[in-house]
Amino acid sequence: MSDRDPLQSLWTMQDEEPFTMSLADIHTHAQRFQSRIRLRNVLEYGASVIVVGAFAWIGYLVPDPVVKAGAVLIILGTLYVCWQLFARARAASGDAAAQGLSWADFHRAELVRQHDALKSVLRWYLAPFAPGMIVFVLGVAFAPMAGMPFPAALGVALSGLGFIAFIFGAVWGLNQWAARRIRTEIEALDRMQRGQH
Numbered sequence: 725m726s727d728r729d730p731l732q733s734l735w736t737m738q739d740e741e742p743f744t745m746s747l748a749d750i751h752t753h754a755q756r757f758q759s760r761i762r763l764r765n766v767l768e769y770g771a772s773v774i775v776v777g778a779f780a781w782i783g784y785l786v787p788d789p790v791v792k793a794g795a796v797l798i799i800l801g802t803l804y805v806c807w808q809l810f811a812r813a814r815a816a817s818g819d820a821a822a823q824g825l826s827w828a829d830f831h832r833a834e835l836v837r838q839h840d841a842l843k844s845v846l847r848w849y850l851a852p853f854a855p856g857m858i859v860f861v862l863g864v865a866f867a868p869m870a871g872m873p874f875p876a877a878l879g880v881a882l883s884g885l886g887f888i889a890f891i892f893g894a895v896w897g898l899n900q901w902a903a904r905r906i907r908t909e910i911e912a913l914d915r916m917q918r919g920q921h
Contacts, residue, residue: 750913754831761815761838768809775802779860788867794860801852808848813841828917835910842903849899850892857888 776799783795816834825833841848864870865881872880 750827750831754827754834757831757834757838758815761813761834765809765814769806772802772806775799786867788863788869790863791860791867792863794856794858794863797856797859798853799856801854801856804852805849808852812844812848813838828913832910832913832917835906835913839903839906839910842899842906845899846896850896854892858885861885861888 779795779798779802783792783799786792786795816830861884862881865872865877865884870877
């Protein structure tokens with residue numbers, strides 16, 4: 725007598741249906757993907773305007789030179805990230821026909837480009853903020869005008885840096901998760917294209 729459950733046997737004997745997507749589905753999916761990229765980037769650019777404005781104002785108001793230097797570094801980091809976002813992760817200009825590609829090839833190329841941008845987010849998105857954040861937090865914690873004793877200032881600095889490290893880790897993790905999802909879609913598209921040849 726078999727130890728295998730009859731339902732399990734029935735399930736394992738079924739033919740696996742290949743992943744299929746029609747040309748119209750790929751076209752729709754590719755356009756929806758580009759719309760999401762555009763929306764994400766508009767939100768990123770909007771947040772960047774707020775960050776630049778806020779730290780410019782802080783740098784103007786706060787007399788401490790270390791805090792001012794941190795604010796300037798954060799502004800420069802933000803501008804660098806905006807440039808990298810445009811260079812690495814902008815939505816495609818044009819469509820498949822404009823690039824002389826099939827919709828499947830166009831969509832795959834865009835998925836790969838976004839995947840690569842998300843995978844390398846630590847280098848081009850997070851790292852540019854680190855120097856400014858460190859200098860700014862240390863400047864705020866140890867500013868003479870704060871008048872805190874050294875142990876209290878050290879506690880403020882370490883808790884501030886710990887919070888920033890937590891946020892950086894969360895942003896990195898979310899981007900790695902998104903990259904894995906895109907990788908899964910790339911692999912499904914590859915399997916579909918191989919099945920058509």
